[in-house]
Amino acid sequence: MTARSDWNVYSIKGSFMGSRKRLLGIGLFAVGSLLFAACGGSDTATESVSQDATAVADGPACAGTETIKIARNNWTASAIEVEVVKQLIETNLCNPVEIVDIDENAMIAGMSSGDIDANVEVWPSGFTPEEQAFVDDGSVVNMGELGAVGKIGWFITPNALEQFPQLATWEGLKDPEVAKAFATAATGSQGRLLAMDPSFSSYEEPVAKNLGLDFKVQYSGSEAATQAEIIAATEAGKPVIMYYW
Secondary structure, three states, rough: EOOOOHHHHEEEEEEEEOOOOHHHHHHHHHHHHHHHHHHHHHHHHHHHHHHOEEEEEOOOOOOOOOOOOEEOOOOHHHHHHHHHHHHHHHHHHHOOEEEEEEEEHHHHHHHOOOOOOEEEEOOHOOOOOHHHHHOOOOEEEEEEEEEEEEEEEEOHHHHHHHHHHHHHHHHHOOHHHHHHHHHHHOOOOOOOEEEEOOOOOOHHHHHHHOOOOOOEEOOOOHHOOOOOHHHHHOOOOOEEEEEOO
């Protein structure tokens, strides 16, 4: 796929958020300390890592019992991150972890109520004033940025740029012939702008309208469905423009 940096609708940094449960705050901080020690270069750090490895092999010397519930959202990165955190907690802290599949629009309220203890990937671009209120009242804690910078934007397949060099900038989308090339049976004479899950924080419809583009937004339903559509359309020689990150 080809990404145009000048097409990015917005750029964001991910954050880690946790509930006010004291056990969770202490536990996850301890995991961070273990990871930091494992990256150290001193003899003391090496010895500590060796001892930790032995402890894990023999069975962790810890007594965590309370179940920690972590939210998993409907995209691949969330699933991977949650599984990594689950293994770290269960291996190093001994607390059992329950993974809760939940819509991103409901998870912050779930954390405030205590139904969920943590979410390891939050996109601030979609963080609403109602959700911020839970942070302001102290029922949800922002535990800091993850460090990685994610960019949400509109992406096109390489064959689209090969067919239409004017797509080097977004203005190329205003060309009627370009819009027609992206059309499908479902969009009629309009070009198709492929979005994902309607519950995701995305703004394809208002952006397309504000830019005066003759494109109709069509939702694939999921990240996996979008990937499948990209493959199918590319194999058929059809260009695709999509919401992605």
